[in-house]
Amino acid sequence: MAEQRERTAPAGGYARLVAELPATVPFIAPEALERMSGVPIRLRLGANESPFGSSPKAVAAMREAASGTAWYGDPESRDLRLVLANRHGVPFEAISVGSGIDELLGLIARVFLNPGDAVVTSLGGYPTFNYHVAGYGGTLHFVPYTDAWQNDLDGLAEAAHRTSAKLVYLANPDNPTGTVFGAAQLAAFIDALPEQTTLVLDEAYVEFAAGLQTLPMSHCMNRVIRLRTFSKAYGLAGARIGYAVTHPDTVAAFDKVRNHFGVNRVAQAGALAALEDTVFLADVRRQVAAGQAQLTEVAHRLGYRPVPSAASFLFIPVGSADRAARTAEALLQRGVFIRVPGVAPLDEGLRVTIGTREQLSQFAEIWAQVDRELRG
Amino acid sequence: MAEQRERTAPAGGYARLVAELPATVPFIAPEALERMSGVPIRLRLGANESPFGSSPKAVAAMREAASGTAWYGDPESRDLRLVLANRHGVPFEAISVGSGIDELLGLIARVFLNPGDAVVTSLGGYPTFNYHVAGYGGTLHFVPYTDAWQNDLDGLAEAAHRTSAKLVYLANPDNPTGTVFGAAQLAAFIDALPEQTTLVLDEAYVEFAAGLQTLPMSHCMNRVIRLRTFSKAYGLAGARIGYAVTHPDTVAAFDKVRNHFGVNRVAQAGALAALEDTVFLADVRRQVAAGQAQLTEVAHRLGYRPVPSAASFLFIPVGSADRAARTAEALLQRGVFIRVPGVAPLDEGLRVTIGTREQLSQFAEIWAQVDRELRG
Numbered sequence: 001m002a003e004q005r006e007r008t009a010p011a012g013g014y015a016r017l018v019a020e021l022p023a024t025v026p027f028i029a030p031e032a033l034e035r036m037s038g039v040p041i042r043l044r045l046g047a048n049e050s051p052f053g054s055s056p057k058a059v060a061a062m063r064e065a066a067s068g069t070a071w072y073g074d075p076e077s078r079d080l081r082l083v084l085a086n087r088h089g090v091p092f093e094a095i096s097v098g099s100g101i102d103e104l105l106g107l108i109a110r111v112f113l114n115p116g117d118a119v120v121t122s123l124g125g126y127p128t129f130n131y132h133v134a135g136y137g138g139t140l141h142f143v144p145y146t147d148a149w150q151n152d153l154d155g156l157a158e159a160a161h162r163t164s165a166k167l168v169y170l171a172n173p174d175n176p177t178g179t180v181f182g183a184a185q186l187a188a189f190i191d192a193l194p195e196q197t198t199l200v201l202d203e204a205y206v207e208f209a210a211g212l213q214t215l216p217m218s219h220c221m222n223r224v225i226r227l228r229t230f231s232k233a234y235g236l237a238g239a240r241i242g243y244a245v246t247h248p249d250t251v252a253a254f255d256k257v258r259n260h261f262g263v264n265r266v267a268q269a270g271a272l273a274a275l276e277d278t279v280f281l282a283d284v285r286r287q288v289a290a291g292q293a294q295l296t297e298v299a300h301r302l303g304y305r306p307v308p309s310a311a312s313f314l315f316i317p318v319g320s321a322d323r324a325a326r327t328a329e330a331l332l333q334r335g336v337f338i339r340v341p342g343v344a345p346l347d348e349g350l351r352v353t354i355g356t357r358e359q360l361s362q363f364a365e366i367w368a369q370v371d372r373e374l375r376g
Numbered sequence: 377m378a379e380q381r382e383r384t385a386p387a388g389g390y391a392r393l394v395a396e397l398p399a400t401v402p403f404i405a406p407e408a409l410e411r412m413s414g415v416p417i418r419l420r421l422g423a424n425e426s427p428f429g430s431s432p433k434a435v436a437a438m439r440e441a442a443s444g445t446a447w448y449g450d451p452e453s454r455d456l457r458l459v460l461a462n463r464h465g466v467p468f469e470a471i472s473v474g475s476g477i478d479e480l481l482g483l484i485a486r487v488f489l490n491p492g493d494a495v496v497t498s499l500g501g502y503p504t505f506n507y508h509v510a511g512y513g514g515t516l517h518f519v520p521y522t523d524a525w526q527n528d529l530d531g532l533a534e535a536a537h538r539t540s541a542k543l544v545y546l547a548n549p550d551n552p553t554g555t556v557f558g559a560a561q562l563a564a565f566i567d568a569l570p571e572q573t574t575l576v577l578d579e580a581y582v583e584f585a586a587g588l589q590t591l592p593m594s595h596c597m598n599r600v601i602r603l604r605t606f607s608k609a610y611g612l613a614g615a616r617i618g619y620a621v622t623h624p625d626t627v628a629a630f631d632k633v634r635n636h637f638g639v640n641r642v643a644q645a646g647a648l649a650a651l652e653d654t655v656f657l658a659d660v661r662r663q664v665a666a667g668q669a670q671l672t673e674v675a676h677r678l679g680y681r682p683v684p685s686a687a688s689f690l691f692i693p694v695g696s697a698d699r700a701a702r703t704a705e706a707l708l709q710r711g712v713f714i715r716v717p718g719v720a721p722l723d724e725g726l727r728v729t730i731g732t733r734e735q736l737s738q739f740a741e742i743w744a745q746v747d748r749e750l751r752g
Contacts, residue, residue, distance in 0.1 A: 009625035010488075010598055012542050012572035015512075018487050021632045029637075031450040050446045059443050062642070066438040069646065070426045070611040074407040099475060099616075103635050111394050112386075135633040136391075166388050196388035222386055235446035238641030240475075249385035256397045257511040259479050261405075264640045265614030266438070270445065 017115065017137045026128040030337045039335050043363055045353040046337040048175070048205075048313050050235035052287055052356065054270065055280035058236065061273035065266045073265030080268055083275055084243060088217040093248035096255075099240040099262050101204055101227045106132040108167070108200055108225060108244075111253045113138040118163035122151045124176070124346035126202065129169050141165065145346070149177040149307045149315065153185065157192040168193060171202040173209050176341050176351045178309030183213045190220050198250075199224045204242075205311035207233035207281065208288055212310060221247040230267075232312055233284055234274040239267035288312050291354035298364040302371050313353045321347040323374065330370040336363060393491065393513045402504040406713045415711050419739055421729040422713040424551070424581075424689050426611035428663055428732065430646065431656035434612065437649035441642045449641030456644055459651055460619060464593040469624035472631075475616040475638050477580055477603045482508040484543070484576055484601060484620075487629045489514040494539035498527045500552070500722035502578065505545050517541065521722065525553040525683045525691065529561065533568040544569060547578040549585050552717050552727040554685025559589045566596050575600045580618075581687035583609035583657065584664055588686060597623040606643075608688055609660055610650040615643035664688050667730035674740040678747050689729045697723040699750065706746040712739060 013019060027047070034041050045051075053059075077097035085092040098104040105128060113119070115137030121129060123142035133140055141163050143155040151174055160168050170189075173180040181189070190199055201224055206214060217226055229242035241263060244254070274280075295314050299306045306316040318324050324340045324347055331338055339351045355363060389395060403423075410417050421427075429435075453473035461468040474480040481504060489495070491513030497505060499518035509516055517539045519531040527550055536544050546565075549556040557565070566575055577600055582590060593602055605618035617639060620630070650656075671690050675682045682692040694700050700716045700723055707714055715727045731739060 010574050014629050015490050029451045053446045062442040063439045069614040070429045072613045075405045099638050114391050198386050237448045238445040240640050253390050262475050264616050
């Protein structure tokens with residue numbers, strides 16, 4: 001009897017919310033794909049990591065900070081928040097630092113949602129947001145992208161009214177399509193939302209949007225949560241650090257439940273140094289723009305029309321979900337990791353991270369081979 | 377009207393659980409104390425960070441890994457889990473890696489508790505556990521420590537039966553008292569718990585417990601969650617990495633909701649290297665043991681009797697909560713950071729982290745001064 005008990009899960013069971021969830025992960029990691037396929041990944045172009053690395057100043061700051069790792073980081077991330085507050089023209093109290101946008105999305109779902117509350121997002125939008133909403137018992141309502149692979153702002157606002165949504169999620173620039181809206185469109189969208197709806201505006205890729213006029217960070221802070229990260233343009237994905245800018249009341253609500261000592265000390269040092277290195281950032285942006293042009297040309301040569309992108313990746317529709325899936329699989333067998341979104345009709349496209357010039361040349365060659373074989 | 381709306385918190389409000397919580401943090405950071413007191417902290421002996429730093433091999437591994445920070449870490453932490461599984465003689469699937477024990481405590485509360493579920497812990501035990509339980513709506517039931525500053529195992533088991541507790545928390549060695557139980561006592565305690573109760577066994581300080589026979593990690597995995605960290609003996613507090621060992625079903629439940637890409641890439645490299653450096657770990661343990669003896673002697677000279685400690689700190693009752701509070705305040709004014717637990721009767725004691733020989737000599741001098749002034 002005792003032995004039998006050893007082999008069963010806890011007799012008390014798990015929380016209802018968790019017990020009812022399916023076993024799922026928002027993304028399968030490249031390491032896991034590698035272990036499944038048995039083929040080492042030589043071109044890692046599927047997780048929108050920066051192939052241009054992090055600023056040498058950030059790396060130096062992190063190397064320096066590594067020797068102080070015996071000490072906890074400042075749980076208030078005060079130095080970093082002061083710099084960010086100054087940069088964005090918002091009060092210090094309007095900023096919350098977390099272990100990347102992913103952690104902040106979980107915190108937002110937790111702080112805003114009662115089980116059953118409605119949440120609106122685009123059909124095929126960022127899976128990790130959906131994962132956290134489901135994890136806190138929210139009810140997701142999906143609005144399809146437009147035919148131009150854009151988030152359907154009218155549709156999202158309509159759905160928010162129809163469902164009395166607590167949260168609406170929008171990535172701008174969008175992931176996985178790379179499409180983008182300017183400040184005026186966003187302001188109109190915010191005005192069109194119900195008063196009780198908070199907009200989660202994920203700007204992970206905003207640094208890549210050349211010439212984009214963004215909304216001031218102070219715009220409607222009581223109805224908008226802006227999310228920024230050091231994972232993309234700043235090349236610090238592995239450090240796990242990002243931040244939210246929103247109404248200080250909401251930051252205070254985060255503070256009631258967040259993991260206060262959760263942000264890595266070395267990451268805080270790296271982020272601060274990365275912010276200073278504007279020359280490096282400008283160079284990354286320049287290289288990403290060049291890479292977009294290069295990859296667009298490659299796609300054109302194969303007869304595909306990538307969606308114009310304001311982000312560090314290109315979304316390339318290839319005509320059918322079957323073609324996209326078989327392309328990704330064939331690429332993986334050749335050590336090339338890209339993503340195909342899991343939801344129709346986005347599953348007709350390849351999402352390819354902008355690599356270095358050399359990486360994109362390699363990718364072009366392998367993709368052309370694969371494409372030929374699949375057509376043949 | 378629009379302007380007025382700008383100045384109010386989100387009209388939709390927050391989740392009930394969060395709205396009902398008080399604004400509180402489990403610990404005020406030394407950085408925050410420093411900002412409040414205006415006195416720079418020169419002896420940081422209040423957060424049980426290791427004054428002996430991290431293994432030079434771990435620091436080297438982290439410095440090396442820093443240049444790869446543009447890449448996300450493996451969300452499955454496979455390399456680290458394989459090494460830990462081998463070391464602890466448990467299946468790979470029985471291990472979950474998180475951003476320190478604090479994150480894992482939040483995850484445990486989330487995965488096990490429905491709002492209103494009973495949780496049992498010692499009165500004055502680890503505040504961060506209580507914080508997360510409250511954050512997920514659990515109802516805490518507290519059992520006082522014994523007169524010997526030990527967790528009252530009989531009392532905890534009785535309370536678990538009385539309240540039909542879903543979780544019981546025990547730190548072993550204990551924080552903040554440093555007292556400890558051996559394997560036989562723990563096994564009997566587990567047997568005495570109700571079948572539906574899961575024991576959260578926080579072993580953050582277990583590496584310091586000289587000669588302690590610990591329970592095998594595989595003991596009753598369906599009823600026990602073991603928690604280990606790299607923050608204490610391994611000196612990697614700032615890296616935020618720790619792990620849980622428990623039934624694979626529970627690890628799978630964690631995987632349904634946890635922040636999959638949350639563990640810093642550099643931290644994973646540091647942890648792996650730290651595990652290898654057994655010589656460094658042995659040296660830290662030796663120095664902590666010597667420091668305990670040194671600090672005990674200092675306390676004796678002032679007429680105090682520290683509680684014998686199996687951890688990297690000493691709990692020193694000073695006779696009254698007033699005396700303890702005034703001592704901590706006077707020390708802080710002199711740049712010395714220690715902790716006084718917030719709950720009676722533990723608030724009669726000072727919890728002092730074992731510093732280096734030199735730090736403890738400085739502490740002895742300042743404490744003697746302060747103590748003289750408070751008595752006089």
